[in-house]
Amino acid sequence: MGLAIRVENLNAWYGQTHTLRDVSLNIPANHATALIGPSGCGKSTFVRCLNRMHETNPTARVEGSVIMGETDIYKDASPVEIRRRVGMVFQRPNPFPTMSIYDNVASGLKLNGFSKRSVLDEVVERSLKQAALWDEVKDDLKKKSGASLSGGQQQRMCIARALAVDPEVLLMDEPASALDPVSTSKIEDLIFQLKDQYTIVIVTHNMQQAARVAENTGFFLSGKLVEFDKTHKIFTNPTDKRTEDYITGRFG
Amino acid sequence: MIRINFQQKLDELRERLLVMAGLVEQAIQRSIEAYEERDPRLCDLVTMSEPAIDRMEREIDHLALDLLAMEQPTAVDLRFILAVIRINADLERVGDMAVNIVKRVRELQSIPEADLPVDIPKLAELASNMVRTALQAFINRDETVANAVLEMDDEVDQMNHEAFHTLGELIKGHPELTHQALNALVISRNLERVGDHATNIAEDVIFWLSGADVRHHILSQITDLTAENQQ
Numbered sequence: 001m002g003l004a005i006r007v008e009n010l011n012a013w014y015g016q017t018h019t020l021r022d023v024s025l026n027i028p029a030n031h032a033t034a035l036i037g038p039s040g041c042g043k044s045t046f047v048r049c050l051n052r053m054h055e056t057n058p059t060a061r062v063e064g065s066v067i068m069g070e071t072d073i074y075k076d077a078s079p080v081e082i083r084r085r086v087g088m089v090f091q092r093p094n095p096f097p098t099m100s101i102y103d104n105v106a107s108g109l110k111l112n113g114f115s116k117r118s119v120l121d122e123v124v125e126r127s128l129k130q131a132a133l134w135d136e137v138k139d140d141l142k143k144k145s146g147a148s149l150s151g152g153q154q155q156r157m158c159i160a161r162a163l164a165v166d167p168e169v170l171l172m173d174e175p176a177s178a179l180d181p182v183s184t185s186k187i188e189d190l191i192f193q194l195k196d197q198y199t200i201v202i203v204t205h206n207m208q209q210a211a212r213v214a215e216n217t218g219f220f221l222s223g224k225l226v227e228f229d230k231t232h233k234i235f236t237n238p239t240d241k242r243t244e245d246y247i248t249g250r251f252g
Numbered sequence: 253m254i255r256i257n258f259q260q261k262l263d264e265l266r267e268r269l270l271v272m273a274g275l276v277e278q279a280i281q282r283s284i285e286a287y288e289e290r291d292p293r294l295c296d297l298v299t300m301s302e303p304a305i306d307r308m309e310r311e312i313d314h315l316a317l318d319l320l321a322m323e324q325p326t327a328v329d330l331r332f333i334l335a336v337i338r339i340n341a342d343l344e345r346v347g348d349m350a351v352n353i354v355k356r357v358r359e360l361q362s363i364p365e366a367d368l369p370v371d372i373p374k375l376a377e378l379a380s381n382m383v384r385t386a387l388q389a390f391i392n393r394d395e396t397v398a399n400a401v402l403e404m405d406d407e408v409d410q411m412n413h414e415a416f417h418t419l420g421e422l423i424k425g426h427p428e429l430t431h432q433a434l435n436a437l438v439i440s441r442n443l444e445r446v447g448d449h450a451t452n453i454a455e456d457v458i459f460w461l462s463g464a465d466v467r468h469h470i471l472s473q474i475t476d477l478t479a480e481n482q483q
Binding site (some may be wrong): 208210211235236237238243244247248249250 | 255259264324325326327328329330331462463
């Protein structure tokens, strides 16, 4: 099992607030890794540090290292390059409302300088197929705006948009929390298929979702990574009492 | 986010299992007394308790199934519910053993009494003590006591093994006592199986408390696992 990302002693702050404390974690390649924990535990901050989005907040600060392959993302690469290598999907689908479905998916490529029509056509089709949306939208690619799709379809379009720039890692921050159960299960099925090609890190409040889709799960509490282990171990026999209290609902 | 309702339902599941255990312990105890006293009234009581035990088994299974379906339990709660489902099935089987024993006692009542070379009361005491101890481990959440039950099983197995041989010899030497000897043999075998079910219950208690699966392991491996868990 190869390593996609090695995180060492990661600390993050918003202003004076120390939101991540000495987090070290190895994220295996071509697997889904779930991060769980109560609101404000630092799990979203953690994933935002993996693609240098955390620093877009003017008061934010990061210390420690995040190493992807041979690249220390805070030392050896620009934020733009990192965000191409590490795609992100958010809780609420965020289509560009004035753009067609086609342009939404192609937007990342265009930003990266690709303009040849045949290349764009091919990548849009491939990405929409990977996101399991192609059959539903192929006849309306340029006719319909991204915002006209249903919530579940919009989210899959956003996944296609993230995949279009051929990232190594896909970060998903609560990707299904705003979706109905059918759309949720489509996203979960998609995660299963995408694992072969991408490394997936998913933040979720839905613990059953973590149990269903991820091989490994990390539990965050008060900015610290309390426990990281095989998902099956976390959900049947966690080592740390705090993990057990959280997943069994004795927390409060 | 403490799940009060869920915790109350888990308590209810535990209480019901203890009621089930009480019924089963009483049945096995009465079957042993029925043997010792050759008492038909006690035989009837054991037979009559069976529908209540079966009903209780179904109720516990339904409650456990509901909790699995509706509450998505995890970790210690999941292990607890799984252990209760298994213990429930083992208890029901012990109830069946009690019914099997009184069937043999009724047969023995109808034929002349004989002095048999097998200490059924002692075997019965060992087997019922295993059930009692396994349930004590469940009630007190005590892994050490559960482990003690696993060690008690050897003696029960040994006694049943010896009964097989001595009663076999008796039948060869005194064919006129075949009927008595066969009934005692069946009782011995049933008590040995009571011991096996008590062992299963103890293993489920260990699984619930530590997550360790000690089924079908030899004793030394069990000891190693327990030592690891205690570290």
